[in-house]
């Protein structure tokens with residue numbers, strides 16, 4: 365516009381008048397300038413002479429029609445989106461989603477804070493049972509006015525909804541339970557409570573078959589090293605067990621399981637020893653460096669996953685508006701699906717190490733952080749650092765022998 369006014373431009377070529385300006389008001393500016401400077405306007409769809417009253421009338425009519433169409437389209441989309449959002453209400457069993465009011469759009473701040481807290485703790489490796497127990501003590505309740513249990517919390521945290529994205533879960537008659545993850549199909553009309561990057565990490569983490577989110581001992585008490593310690597004689601997992609008042613880890617002697625039942629170790633002393641070994645191992649500059657660079661990878665990977673999801677979304681739109689055929693759509697999405705699957709799997713792998721990201725520091729800092737953690741949070745640190753710890757048979761001449769423990773460190 366400045367160039368036209370300065371006389372540097374003497375003709376405008378555009379596709380259609382409705383592509384030239386975004387509003388009738390802008391069109392009037394063009395008409396005024398055309399009057400003043402006598403510019404030519406050529407459109408691919410036909411010549412319009414802004415110098416004549418008829419030409420201007422046509423330009424205004426076309427502009428007004430385009431404007432009307434745009435407004436109409438926006439209104440239609442808004443209504444459609446709301447309808448879709450409300451359709452989810454029926455399939456969701458009639459209850460509002462946690463974090464949002466009955467209109468399914470307005471955020472309830474108090475609940476949003478709970479969602480952010482749960483997401484942060486789960487990403488730091490705390491078990492869902494541990495978070496649920498804490499919520500129960502604080503009397504945090506679900507929209508159904510019940511206490512949170514790991515399965516409901518898992519669904520909440522894995523839902524794309526809380527990151528302001530809509531997902532489509534195809535219905536299948538053969539499956540009785542809904543799959544945890546659907547396909548993310550669109551940005552939603554409701555606001556996000558957590559970021560898309562955090563949501564992607566949570567989805568990868570909670571959908572990871574390697575993670576048993578239900579792990580919890582029958583007594584409700586969590587032992588730091590249950591399932592991590594391995595019997596040095598038979599290789600079976602050792603479990604925490606109170607025996608004559610003194611908690612011990614034992615090889616469980618379960619008939620038919622191949623466990624020998626021949627090895628036990630004092631829980632408190634073992635926990636302390638493992639903690640000391642862990643903090644020593646983590647107190648190394650090379651390890652800290654590696655974890656920091658991994659955080660970067662984690663973030664980049666999450667961005668790649670986002671970009672691919674966006675591309676799939678664009679393709680779906682292109683198909684919906686008939687820019688491409690169904691066949692072209694399927695062909696274009698195949699390589700993206702493959703890459704997406706690979707990156708999601710890798711992201712899940714990285715997320716297993718994520719508890720260390722906020723834990724690493726000086727020896728003193730780490731010890732203080734460790735002391736401030738509950739057993740479930742500590743377990744996440746252990747699981748991110750060692751695969752297993754093998755316990756050799758006790759030396760009858762020694763009361764306590766740290767050499768019985770062999771650590772299988774994760775790289």
Ligand SMILES: [Zn+2]
Pocket residue numbers: 595596597598599600615623624625626627
């Ligand atoms: Zn054994």
